[in-house]
Amino acid sequence: MGHNVEQGMETWTVVGSSLKRVDAAEKVVGRARYGVDVSLPGMAVGKVLRSPHAHAKILSIDTRAAEALEGVYAVITAADLPDVDLDDAEKMFRDHVLASDKVLHVGHPIAAVAARSATIAEQALALIKVRYEVLRPVVDVLEAMKPGAPILHPHLRTRSLGASDDAPTNVASHFVHEKGDPEQGFAEADVIVEREFRTTMVHQGYLEPHASTAVWSDDGHVAVYATTQGVFAVRDHLARLLRLPMSRIRVIPMEVGGAFGGKNTSYVDGLAALLARKARRPVKVVMSRQETFLATGPSSGTVIKIKMGATRDGRITAAEATLVYEAGAYPGGPVGSGAHIMFAPYDIPHGRIVGYDVVVNKPKV
Incomplete structure (x- = not known):
């Protein structure tokens, strides 16, 4: 970005200024062409x-x-x-x-x-x-994981970082990522907090x-x-x-x-x-x-379980998360992205993140 220097102080010409949208004029005068205009x-x-x-x-x-x-x-x-x-x-x-x-x-x-x-x-x-x-449909992500749940894809098998079961399933993928020794980290904690959160499928x-x-x-x-x-x-x-x-x-x-x-x-x-x-x-x-x-594809409904341990002076000793994401009707939910950012802002010596990508009878996310 360009900037000027005036009297020993930087004056930014872009940051903090009001810029014209490059598409504003076309839209204001009605010249912009959308898909329905073809x-x-x-x-x-x-x-x-x-x-x-x-x-x-x-x-x-x-x-x-x-x-x-x-x-x-x-x-x-x-x-x-x-x-x-x-x-x-x-x-x-x-x-x-x-x-x-x-x-x-x-x-x-x-x-x-x-x-x-x-x-x-x-x-x-x-x-x-x-x-x-x-x-029979299944629209709840936890119900879809249970034995006896209706199977959407008879050929689907869980793709895992470890050994995979050969039984038909709605769990498209499963992973576990660990850092340090979570059990040791929780043992060092003065306080342990556990919570479960649910988010619903939301369209944009x-x-x-x-x-x-x-x-x-x-x-x-x-x-x-x-x-x-x-x-x-x-x-x-x-x-x-x-x-x-x-x-x-x-x-x-x-x-x-x-x-x-x-x-x-x-x-x-x-x-x-x-x-x-x-x-x-x-x-x-x-x-x-x-x-x-x-x-069309909404955001995933999720069930997320969190466990965190900390000392009384506020230092986080360990964290654990289980992320269960709705993929919709076909595999490919963003559970990996959820895992990447779950504890990203924090300095945590010991951690574990478990993820599941689960198909349900809803539009693919």
Whole structure:
């Protein structure tokens, strides 16, 4: 940052001053373009069919009536994804975009439609027939860890720093980090305090819903106009989903109307691209407010147990924490980040942090 020196004193020209936002003028005069503002010739409207159940097997999906409706350009399901051999991780990645054999939370995408208008697209969604076998859901993170809890992913095994059990589980990962000798540290303490804290799943609540418009060129390249904080994350997501080299994918970021970290993940870009390819025309998909709350990533609900020991003069001798984080329907909760910052501000000679990443029947965080 630049600064001036006046009469032997530093006067900062940036720190402490009022700066103009680089995007302020565009927004004030209405020139800023958001995801919903994209309009391309011949563009279709995309809508998504979502699960009404938190946990269910998909027995069948019949899209014939929807495909026959006048004004419908394309209908897609998981069967329209590239036909490749999948390992467990790749199957979970694709199922998060379009459920194939199970739905794992209310709002889980099952099918999508591209049509001439929003009204026709919604009529087509109503014509898609899905047969379910409804299963018992589990939405509490501690209940999900208990023996006999409903299993979300039969193939999931706990990934651990130590030996791993081969039994089906909802605990996606487990770790223990230690420093010094926690037992010795607690023995040296004059006072030991133990507490348990619970936080609930909280959505970021940004004003602008997710929106994406995709258009394919004749040479097999795709351009996606996305409401995103992470252009390269969207590009990588599309390359993996569509099985395309990154050189054939162009992501154009639009202005973002609020995000708070919630728009680093791709939710409708892949659906827009798949619909546009099948419909052979540009397709725009815009989430409703309800869809945004039901099917995009919130912060994790957690259960955190803390034990701390200290001497009477205020010196911390030991600390222990157990962090149980909701991952949502698929593994990958931020329990590692929680562990990194749990005791970071303190000088603690002896400590232990135990972490669990647990899947539950809620949107993936």
